[in-house]
Amino acid sequence: MSDFIVGLTGGIGSGKSTVSDLFVAAGAALVDTDAIAHELTGPGGAAMPLLLAAFGPSVADASGALDRNAMRQLIFSDTTARKQLEDILHPLIRQISSERCAAANAPYVILAVPLLVESNSYRERCQRIVVVDCPESLQVHRVMSRNGLSEAEVTAIMAAQATRVERLRVADDVVHNDADLINLQQQVSRLHAKYLRLSAEIAKANC
Known part of the structure; x- marks a missing residue:
C-alpha cells in the first residue's frame, strides 16, 4: 500500500498516456481513471x-x-x-x-485523471499534482492524427475541458511534452527521484 499519490492530468492530446507509461517504467504504480x-x-x-x-x-x-x-x-x-x-x-x-x-x-501511485481539474475533488486525494503540458496547436494536431477527428471536433472537446491556464494553475509539477522522447524521459526521471524522496519522508513520518 502506498500513502503517496501523484495526480496526473493534461488536456486531450497532451501525452498523458506516454508520460504515465514512463513513470510505470521507472517503478511507480498506475491507476488510470480513463481505463x-x-x-x-x-x-x-x-x-x-x-x-x-x-x-x-x-x-x-x-x-x-x-x-x-x-x-x-x-x-x-x-x-x-x-x-x-x-x-x-x-x-x-x-x-x-x-x-x-x-x-x-509501489513507492508511490500515479493517479491519472484526464478531468482532474474539472472534478474539484482529487486535490484532497493527491499529495502532488503533475500536469502534462504542450501548446494547444500541438494538442489539436496530435488528436486529429490519432483519432481522425476534424479540427472543429477537437477544439469542441478542448472547449469542454479546463483551459491550459487552469491546469497549470493547480500544478505542483509540470512535464513539458513539446520536444522529443529523450527530453520527456529526462523530466520524468527527475520527478521520479523527487517522488521517491517525498514518499519516503511520508512513510517515515507515519511510522
Missing part, C-alpha cells in the same frame, strides 16, 4: 445498466458497450446529458480508483 471508465462502459460493464436507463438503447453499440460517438453527440447537443453521465460514472470511478490506490504495491 476504469472503459471497464465500466464495456460490454457487461457495471455502469451500462444505469446508462441505458438514463439515456436509452441508442447509446449502446451492438456488443452492449457504450457507443462513445453517440454519447459524445448527445453531450454536445444536450446540456444536461453531460451532468447525467458524470453523476453516473464519477462515483463508480472514484470508488474503484481509491481501492486500487490503496492496494498498490
Whole structure:
C-alpha cells in the first residue's frame, strides 16, 4: 500500500498516456481513471445498466458497450446529458480508483485523471499534482492524427475541458511534452527521484 499519490492530468492530446507509461517504467504504480471508465462502459460493464436507463438503447453499440460517438453527440447537443453521465460514472470511478490506490504495491501511485481539474475533488486525494503540458496547436494536431477527428471536433472537446491556464494553475509539477522522447524521459526521471524522496519522508513520518 502506498500513502503517496501523484495526480496526473493534461488536456486531450497532451501525452498523458506516454508520460504515465514512463513513470510505470521507472517503478511507480498506475491507476488510470480513463481505463476504469472503459471497464465500466464495456460490454457487461457495471455502469451500462444505469446508462441505458438514463439515456436509452441508442447509446449502446451492438456488443452492449457504450457507443462513445453517440454519447459524445448527445453531450454536445444536450446540456444536461453531460451532468447525467458524470453523476453516473464519477462515483463508480472514484470508488474503484481509491481501492486500487490503496492496494498498490509501489513507492508511490500515479493517479491519472484526464478531468482532474474539472472534478474539484482529487486535490484532497493527491499529495502532488503533475500536469502534462504542450501548446494547444500541438494538442489539436496530435488528436486529429490519432483519432481522425476534424479540427472543429477537437477544439469542441478542448472547449469542454479546463483551459491550459487552469491546469497549470493547480500544478505542483509540470512535464513539458513539446520536444522529443529523450527530453520527456529526462523530466520524468527527475520527478521520479523527487517522488521517491517525498514518499519516503511520508512513510517515515507515519511510522
